[in-house]
Amino acid sequence: MTDAHDTAADTSLRTTGGAPPDDGGSSATEAPIPLLEPREGIPPVVADQAALAEVVAAFAAGSGPVAVDAERASGYRYGQRAYLVQLRREGAGTALIDPVACGDLSDLGAALAGTEWVLHAATQDLPCLREIGMVPTRLFDTELAGRLAGFPRVGLGAMVENVLGFVLEKGHSAVDWSTRPLPEPWLRYAALDVELLVDLRDALEKELERQGKLEWARQEFDAIASAPPAEPRRDPWRRTSGMHKVRRRRQLAVVRELWQTRDRIAQRRDVSPGKVLSDAAIVEAALALPSNVHALAALGGFGHRMGRRQLEQWQAAVDRAKALPEAELPQQGQPVTGPPPPRAWADKDPAAAARLSAAKAGVSALAERLKLPQENLITPDTVRRVCWEPPKVVDTESVAEALAAHGARAWQVELVTPVLVSALSS
Numbered sequence: 390m391t392d393a394h395d396t397a398a399d400t401s402l403r404t405t406g407g408a409p410p411d412d413g414g415s416s417a418t419e420a421p422i423p424l425l426e427p428r429e430g431i432p433p434v435v436a437d438q439a440a441l442a443e444v445v446a447a448f449a450a451g452s453g454p455v456a457v458d459a460e461r462a463s464g465y466r467y468g469q470r471a472y473l474v475q476l477r478r479e480g481a482g483t484a485l486i487d488p489v490a491c492g493d494l495s496d497l498g499a500a501l502a503g504t505e506w507v508l509h510a511a512t513q514d515l516p517c518l519r520e521i522g523m524v525p526t527r528l529f530d531t532e533l534a535g536r537l538a539g540f541p542r543v544g545l546g547a548m549v550e551n552v553l554g555f556v557l558e559k560g561h562s563a564v565d566w567s568t569r570p571l572p573e574p575w576l577r578y579a580a581l582d583v584e585l586l587v588d589l590r591d592a593l594e595k596e597l598e599r600q601g602k603l604e605w606a607r608q609e610f611d612a613i614a615s616a617p618p619a620e621p622r623r624d625p626w627r628r629t630s631g632m633h634k635v636r637r638r639r640q641l642a643v644v645r646e647l648w649q650t651r652d653r654i655a656q657r658r659d660v661s662p663g664k665v666l667s668d669a670a671i672v673e674a675a676l677a678l679p680s681n682v683h684a685l686a687a688l689g690g691f692g693h694r695m696g697r698r699q700l701e702q703w704q705a706a707v708d709r710a711k712a713l714p715e716a717e718l719p720q721q722g723q724p725v726t727g728p729p730p731p732r733a734w735a736d737k738d739p740a741a742a743a744r745l746s747a748a749k750a751g752v753s754a755l756a757e758r759l760k761l762p763q764e765n766l767i768t769p770d771t772v773r774r775v776c777w778e779p780p781k782v783v784d785t786e787s788v789a790e791a792l793a794a795h796g797a798r799a800w801q802v803e804l805v806t807p808v809l810v811s812a813l814s815s
Contacts, residue, residue, distance in 0.1 A: 409539035409596065409760065424555045427580040429482050431573065434473075436490035441497070444476075444484045449500035451481035454529065456507045456586035459514045460566040460579060464663065467655045471517040472566040477583040478504075485579060488521045489567075495522030505529055507590045509545045511613055519618060528614050529606075531586065534593040537602050537609070539760035549585050552592045557581055602761075605800040609765075612798055627723060631672040638718040642710035643675040645719055650706040666690065666703070674707055727770065728777035738777075745776040747812035755808055767805045771795040775809060783813045 435441050448455065460473040474494065477483040488494060506525035508514055510532040518524070535543035542548075546557045561578040568575075597603040622628075626648035635641055648671060655662040670690020679685040682700040685707070686692070691700060728734075734742035752772060756763040763769070774795055780787035789806045797805065 409600070419554060421550045421554050421556045424549075424557055424581055424584065426577065427483055427584055431576050431580055432483050432485055434485050434487050434571065434576065436487040438491065441486065441491050441494075444481075444486065445497050445500045447481040448476060448478050448484070448497065451478035453479045454505040454507045454587050454590060455501055456583040456590075457514070457518070457523075457525075458508065458579070458582045458586070459517050461517055462565050462567040464563065464661050465565040466567050466661060467659050469517050471514075471521060473571065473579055474518070474521070474523070475579050475583045477586065479587070483580050483583060485576060489569075493522045498523040502526060507531065507586045509548075509586065515613070516618065525614055528610050529590045529594070530610055530613060531589050531593060533609055533613075533765075534590075534597060534606050536765050537606050537761050538593060538596050538600060545582065548593075549589060552596075553585055553588055555585060557585075600760075605798075608798040608800050624719075624723060629671055630668040634672055635675050636721070638715075638721060639711065639713075640675040640678065641719045641721065642713055642717075643678065643707055644671055646706040646710040647671045647674060647703065650702070674703070678711065679704065679707060728773045731773065734777075741777050743815075744779065744813055745773065747815050748772050748776050748809055751808035751812050752805065755804065759804070767792070767797060767801050771797055772809070776813070779813045783810060785810055788813065 433440075435444055455476055455478040458475040459471040460475075461469050462472050463469065466472075471488050474486045474488055475483065476486070486494065486497075501523075503526060505527045507529045509530070511528055511530040515525075531545070531548060532543045535548050540548065540551065542551070546559045549555050549557050558578060558581065561575045564575060566575075571579075594603065597606050624645075626645045629644055629648055632644065635644055647666070651662050651666045651671070655665045658665070667690050670688065673688045673690060674685065677684070677688055679688065682697070682704045685704050686695070686700055691703065728741075729737060731742075731745060734745060749772065752763055752767060756766045759766065771792065775788070775791050780791055785806055788809050789802050792802045792805060792809070793799075
């Protein structure tokens with residue numbers, strides 16, 4: 390097989406139809422090459438402390454950035470735990486680590502301290518890596534780099550194909566990674582996910598530099614690496630699919646009670662909550678407010694395959710919600726801490742609505758000129774907050790301070806401030 394490093398060295402940007410707009414790189418149109426096997430074959434899964442110690446030593450002695458990926462079992466298991474961690478580094482090769490068998494990987498994280506980690510869609514993997522003691526101090530996110538560079542498709546497979554000219558097999562992305570032992574085709578897929586990640590990073594760095602966006606990317610990567618763990622979501626039961634149908638507070642109480650009961654069962658059994666009871670069933674029970682298990686069994690999602698004991702457990706949750714005093718019922722909607730929904734601005738504050746309209750148009754035009762998504766130029770929430778409560782004196786300094794206070798990076802402040810000064814002044 391052609392060595393990926395040689396191919397990546399041939400051109401900084403090998404395109405097959407998915408290059409960023411106004412691409413000035415290679416115009417190569419060769420058919421992409423299927424990537425079928427890792428360069429050194431599929432490594433054995435590291436599943437004990439002795440093997441882990443060897444990996445720690447090898448990766449500590451390696452050179453350059455380290456490619457990192459993690460596989461979870463979303464849809465099968467409770468939570469977002471990592472069930473496989475993949476790494477690759479020059480001089481160390483590829484490692485596949487079973488974090489369930491090995492437990493804490495803090496020694497590996499410490500061995501890579503100061504090393505740049507290369508991840509694709511870093512914010513998806515960092516929480517589960519943090520749980521096992523792996524926290525980067527520096528990183529390069531190839532998905533975010535692709536967005537900033539203006540690529541229309543930024544999935545790993547699309548980026549590897551469009552930038553490096555290789556095709557990754559993606560058939561195992563949604564499998565149950567808690568399966569033991571892991572089948573060989575899954576391990577091959579996992580190893581290939583980090584095979585070209587550093588090559589992709591190098592090509593994207595060159596492309597960002599060509600476009601004058603490399604410093605922007607570095608600021609974004611630093612913000613991700615330094616961000617604290619996300620706070621637990623308040624009232625997570627409100628994210629139940631189909632909640633828009635639930636109008637009455639008593640019905641909301643049923644959703645809450647069923648959701649919390651389901652969550653306790655799912656956590657105890659270590660299965661995905663959706664495998665315990667579907668969101669659709671929760672919403673249907675809330676709308677119907679069944680009076681007994683017979684009425685509950687007639688509802689969708691509580692059918693004939695559910696045993697009497699299960700039905701009684703769900704009916705008990707419904708009954709608890711029905712018995713709550715009025716004062717303990719949840720309120721309709723969540724407390725609003727920021728501006729109201731934009732659709733309400735015209736009635737509440739027409740001047741603010743005009744500011745927002747002008748700001749959105751200006752941001753959209755700037756993002757199009759810079760060839761990057763609007764949400765990466767500046768978050769819509771930041772624009773709304775500044776437009777709803779603008780500085781008392783609108784000038785470059787005050788608007789820049791407002792943007793920075795809402796978490797905008799220096800490059801965003803520099804680019805967006807003139808747009809918002811104009812919108813707020815008008």
